[in-house]
Amino acid sequence: MGVSDCLAILNSAIIMMMKIAAPMLLLSMLIGLIIAIFQAATQIHEQTITFVPKLFIILIILMVAGSWMMSNLTDFTADIFRLVAEG
Secondary structure, three states: OOHHHHHHHHHHHHHHHHHHHHHHHHHHHHHHHHHHHHHHHHHHHHHHHHHHHHHHHHHHHHHHHHHHHHHHHHHHHHHHHHHHHHH
């Protein structure tokens, strides 16, 4: 396994990480933006108002997309083990 193979594995690992994290991060940022606009409009500045909805959204995303995330990670791990076994 050469340097180019290692870099290809690193590249695919970074892409996999972004694919797995993107739904949670994007929806969490969207909820945070909506709540920040609400807080600016009502002048209610309480930190827990942003925390609880983000927590619920992330839990819902994990319940809905958790099997997809796990299957992607399992396939990626199997590919890594296959590459290690080959050489």
